[in-house]
Amino acid sequence: MTADMFWTLASGVPWTIGLTAVSLLIGVLLGIPLCALRMSRILALNLAAQAVILTLRAIPPIVWLFFIFFGLGSSVIELSPFQAGAVGLGLITAANMAEIYRGAMTAIHPGQWEAAHALGFTTWHRFADVIAPQLFRVALPTAAGYAIGLLKDTAIASTIGVAEVAFQASHVSQRSFRGLDVYAFAGLLYILLSLPIAWAARWADLHLRARVAR
Amino acid sequence: MSQRASSSTDPRFAPLPPLLTLEAVGKTFGSHVVLDGIDLRLAPGEVVAIIGPSGSGKSTLLRCINQLEPPTSGRVTLGGTVIEAGHTPGRRELMNLRRAVGMVFQSFNLFPHLTVLRNVSIAQERVMKRSRAEADKISMQLLARVGLADKAQQYPSRCSGGQQQRIAIARALALEPQIMLFDEPTSALDPELGLEVLAVMRELAENGMTMIVVTHEMHFAEEVSDRVIIMADGKIVEQGVSRDVMRNPQTERARRFLHAVKDR
């Protein structure tokens, strides 16, 4: 592999990281109201949230990206490839984060809610002071695992023309006819990019475990 | 050590050539000594109870006999099979040994995905190369012997703890072992259910089965076994005729243990 090819591939890295970060941010934030609706006692809201989550998760990301980029893009609202990718992956992430939050909620011992009640906390304080820190702590490993999966899923955005690593790889491979080393290197790049997420998650997990356990 | 502790040389306790001999068997995990130079001879038909505080190495001793835990020193001889610590035994030697030794575990360890009948017959098919029909026929006889023929087609989870342990005994008997090892067979059971297991064990003993029983049942140790061994800290601290050892222990360590147990 030539230096030129290396730098072309590397030029995709900021786009891969950017798309992962933006989609994750959308998902982490949008997942909160979605999870709240999913756990709502009002049946209609609950069912609507369930339907949204199931649908977002049941249809492959590539279909969502095509739908947003080619479908909506040709008739409703024109988005750049990056915007379309971020919206599509962000929505899918929101559905998955909502389920991760819900899993974490059920993992918290019911005694914690009762204790917060008994101590006379208001609902907000109950949530902010007692539940939220534990929730964050329980959800973190799963969420980090999901973030690594998301990093890999951003490769799908190459099909709508986001200039990230997979896009550059197919570009370089077509020009040079050296798919073997180009794709091997691209695969390695994704593995290398996921390592810091895994390390950060492990560090945060240990750090939080020490704090919450105290 | 007391007079009686060296009684393995006493002809009374080894009237026939021994079936099982342990010579200076030791087991260490890292720097932790679990068994320290155990010598033991068992005559055919003899029933030995091993008692002692938890962590004294009783279960490990049983596991060293059938090599579930390979000893780190010493020698185990059973029938014609000799296994020396340090030399990895051959496949054939291990197979012979395990066929000759039946083992019953504290937590039964029945195979939950197999019917009661399959639990008893699987080793006959795979190890003894019996046909399925023959294995099933013998298994039914064994289940009848432990009083559970009607459970043959059930899964173990549908049986009580006492029934499961009796099935486990039938499973061990299926290989026609020369010796049976029991690792606290009633410890996981309510006293009432323990009694039905002890009854089966008593029947085995009366019919001449050679047995080593690690137990907390002092009554069983005194009434059913021929000989009692008291272990502490990986060593045999006292052994002898059951009634003598239980009623009139000679060593301080044995006295302390029996005292503690009887107070309970």
Place this chain on the structure above:
Amino acid sequence: MTDLLDFWIEHLPSLLDGLWVSLAVTGASLAFGIPLGLVLALAVQGKSKILRSLAITVVEVGRGAPALILLQFVYFGLPNAGLALDSFPSAVIALAWCTGAYTSEIIRAGLEAVPHGQREAATAIGLTGLDALRFVVLPQALRVSVPALLGFAILMLQASSLCFAIALPELVSQAYLIGSTTFRYMAILVLAGLLYAAICIPATIAVAALERRLGKHA
């Protein structure tokens, strides 16, 4: 509205052809991938150091690299090494690799869930290591792994959509083709999405129900 329905009715057959290819490639990938996962799970726990490092590498690359890159590596890359394959076998190789890597972790968790006493009992009644694995440990481990494996199979059907990138005429490729000739991307992609949803949503609900039922009995 009738216009949309007419459009859908007209193009449904080609989408169903595509769906059939999606299901076939998914089925073939699972059929090769899950046994591979079992072998990898055993090799990762095995005694041989060389085998262990090899298995770990296969698993880490299969899980670490995006499925899309694996597909392109096999389809566009392997010809450089003298191995030029059609898109279907390429897809099966890449997705089976991915399946093997992920399911090896699922099966390993299943193996670890079998209590140690089961192996001890199997050894004590004289079963050889292989027999103990075959008759005692594996049946129990696989039973524990079933819900997770089924959940993974659903993900694999979705991942088969990535074969669009290597010109396999599966569901998304068909939809894209129709979209690019009729310029009605939205309409055809909605139909494609409905087809995926029609399979994946009931399957997801069924797996969750199975998981709850098994959980209750465990």
